[in-house]
Amino acid sequence: MALPIVFAVAALVVYLVLKVSNRTISPKIPGLPAVPGLPFVGSLFDIGSCHSRKAQEWAQTYGPVFQVRLGNRWIVFANTYDAIQELWIKQQSALISRPTLYTFHKVVSSSQGFTIGTSPWDESCKRRRKAAATALNRPAVESYMPIVDLESSASIRELLVDSQYGEKEINPAPYFHRFALNTSLTLNYGYRIKGNVDDAQLREIVDVERAVSNLRSTSNNWQDYVPALRLLSGRNQEAVEMRKRRDKYMIDLLNELQRRIKEGTDRPCITGNILKDPEAKLNEAEIRSICLTMVSAGLDTVPGNLVMGLGYLSTPQGQEIQKKCYDAIMQVYPNGEAWDACLREEKVPYVMALVKEVLRFWCVVPISLPRVNIKDVVYKGVTIPAGTTFFMVSLGN
Ligand code: HEM
Known part of the structure; x- marks a missing residue:
């Protein structure tokens, strides 16, 4: 075979291999702001090891909902309370499924199966x-x-x-x-x-x-x-x-x-x-x-919240909160019956507010559990096709 033909065939093969390996399993969504990335890896270098913090940074430029290419997937990130409510709550029946990821689903879980929160939606998941x-x-x-x-x-x-x-x-x-x-x-x-x-x-x-x-x-x-x-x-x-x-x-x-x-x-x-x-x-x-x-x-989840909450309560401001808690408890239960009573009832608003604040402030699952939509969803006029992966940034803004 003449040399030019060999080069042409080799170039074609290389082109096809690169094209196939640069494909994504979910398509880029027209009309949704997209973070620019590199071929093959997308934004993997840029996103680093803390997805939620980087997503908050990107939200300053790309708005509350945008798409990011991570290797072979385009992923939709939702960053604000309103955006999360629009997608996760108002369209909850569409976002009911979960993505499968190679390391967790194919290697770690091949014997015991998946947890409920990481199971794709089907009749079995519904029963569980x-x-x-x-x-x-x-x-x-x-x-x-x-x-x-x-x-x-x-x-x-x-x-x-x-x-x-x-x-x-x-x-x-x-x-x-x-x-x-x-x-x-x-x-x-x-x-x-x-x-x-x-x-x-x-x-x-x-x-x-x-x-x-x-x-x-x-x-x-x-x-x-x-x-x-x-x-x-x-x-x-x-x-x-x-x-x-x-x-x-x-x-x-x-x-x-x-x-x-x-x-x-x-x-x-x-x-x-x-x-x-x-x-x-x-x-x-x-x-x-x-x-x-x-x-x-x-x-x-629970130990992370307890450690962070306890850490805060041991600071000077936390000690003031401890005193307020103690006074609030003693007001409702002046005769030392609080320990047993709290197993049956929640009657001290200050303590209940503290618990909710600890859960809210130290977000132990900052990107929540990823979701996949089983039917198309529409966000502000943009159609996001079924099969797209969604990450919720639940750190707050
Ligand atoms: C501070 C404590 C906890 C936090 C912050 C937390 C957070 C979460 C989050 C973010 C999800 C994913 C929700 C979704 O995307 O739908 C989830 C799912 C789930 N959690 Fe927790 N969790 C906590 C404690 C627990 C405990 C103690 C249990 C059980 C004893 C539990 C059982 C579950 C179950 C069964 C699911 C899957 C629900 C489903 O897919 O329908 N969680 N949790």
């Missing part, structure tokens, strides 16, 4: 959400107060003793890990970890769930957006290792519950109710998904 909603509605949560009482008392008592009544500096995070995990384990399996904050099972679950949370993160895994990186990435190995460690305790927890049910020594709990109900419409994989959700949901 219904089961979780029933177990976590207001009257149900009120009935869990003795569990919250036991776990908070245990953690506060140990914090006091281990810090020698405030004389010795200690890291409070493990105490809140145990609080969050034990609450979920009791609800889900009728079982709690009795050991202290160094308990081996507690440490294993906390460490693995922390690592899984990073593997699920929208910002830590470039291989989710650039498929070629899956061939090289050391993240695969870490994901496989975490999956194996997670399988071990998830299987142990379920086996242990099944053993207790067989012996008749089990305590009432969400999974036990499902396993014992002959009418239950959930299959084994769905039960595993509910268990996974319950083990990870609180552990990923």
